Structures are given as C-alpha cells and as structure tokens.
Amino acid sequence: MHSSTHTKSQRDIIAGGIFLAIAATFGFISLGYEMGTPLRMGPGFIPLTLAIILAILGVVIIVSGIRKNETVETSPVSWTGSALVVASLVIFGVFARQLGLVPIVFLCTALTAFASRNNTLLSALTIAAAMSILCYLIFKIGLGITLPTFGPLFAL
Known part of the structure; x- marks a missing residue:
C-alpha cells in the first residue's frame, strides 16, 4: 500500500x-x-x-x-532486505579471519546485493566478484592489511 x-x-x-x-x-x-x-x-x-x-x-x-x-x-519496509544487510554485517564480524578477505567480501556483498529486489542472481554474483577484486587490490596490494586473502577454512 x-x-x-x-x-x-x-x-x-x-x-x-x-x-x-x-x-x-x-x-x-x-x-x-x-x-x-x-x-x-x-x-x-x-x-x-x-x-x-x-x-x-x-x-x-x-x-x-x-x-x-x-x-x-x-x-x-523490506524486512527481508534489512535482514540480509544485518546478516552480512554479523557474518563479516564473526567470520572475516576464518574465511579471509576475498571470500568474506564476496559472501557479504552477494548477501547485500540480494537485499535489492532489482538484482538477479547473476548481477549479485557479478557485483560480489567485482567488489572482491577491488578490495583485494586496495586493501591487500595497496595498503597491505594483515587479513589473509584466503583464511584457514580454505587451507588443505
């Protein structure tokens, strides 16, 4: 309404x-x-x-x-969209060190992209991939942050 x-x-x-x-x-x-x-x-x-x-x-x-x-x-109010944004913040805070920079940025960006009804699965994944690459270049290459690129959950 x-x-x-x-x-x-x-x-x-x-x-x-x-x-x-x-x-x-x-x-x-x-x-x-x-x-x-x-x-x-x-x-x-x-x-x-x-x-x-x-x-x-x-x-x-x-x-x-x-x-x-x-x-x-x-x-x-889009409660689903709001819940996805809040969930991505919580997931980032809890799992950033275990997952590493690239996977956590990808996951959280994909979740927040789904908060918009205008995004499709393909567009959400494309946005997530672009943000992951951009964050890697800025934070790992440019600024040299200590967060691992891929965390211990990806170690074999």
Whole structure:
C-alpha cells in the first residue's frame, strides 16, 4: 500500500542522522587506536578517515533533505532486505579471519546485493566478484592489511 505526502525529505534527514551516528561511533572507537601517518597507517587511521567522510556525507544529506520540498511515495519496509544487510554485517564480524578477505567480501556483498529486489542472481554474483577484486587490490596490494586473502577454512 503506497501513500503520498508533501514534505521536507524526512528520509534524507533520517538517513543523514543515521550516517552521523555511525560516524560518531566509529570515530570515537577509532580514537582508542594508534593513528600513524598517511604513509605508515596505524590501526585507527582508516576507521577515523572513513568516519570523517561518512560524517561529511551525513551532513550533506541532512542539508539536502532540509532544502528539499518534495512529494514522497512511501512503501512498506523490506524486512527481508534489512535482514540480509544485518546478516552480512554479523557474518563479516564473526567470520572475516576464518574465511579471509576475498571470500568474506564476496559472501557479504552477494548477501547485500540480494537485499535489492532489482538484482538477479547473476548481477549479485557479478557485483560480489567485482567488489572482491577491488578490495583485494586496495586493501591487500595497496595498503597491505594483515587479513589473509584466503583464511584457514580454505587451507588443505
């Protein structure tokens, strides 16, 4: 059942607020770790940098939502999609070390891709493969993170 309302973009304002809350949480937690320098990053550097970027994005989205005056079509919440996103976060946190970078990114990206009704099996697997390759290149080759490429579950 869809309804239509004429209002400021409450979705943008709420989304921006959620981004700010997540950014504040991760930013605060990252302050407990060594920062290092841009050339010799410590364990807190990337989380703090991402938290700052997320906070800036949150502020931009809130300001955009305040400035908008639009008609919004509302639809029911996709509980299946929400559950898939939450499940992928939990799986990443629990199994990242056991599976390794490439398999965990592939699995979690595929799950979150299925959260959208617009993705097919082929498109979800393609997105997952592309993200796995991209994360390998950025985090293993570029930044040299210590998470294994393939974890102990894949050892023979």
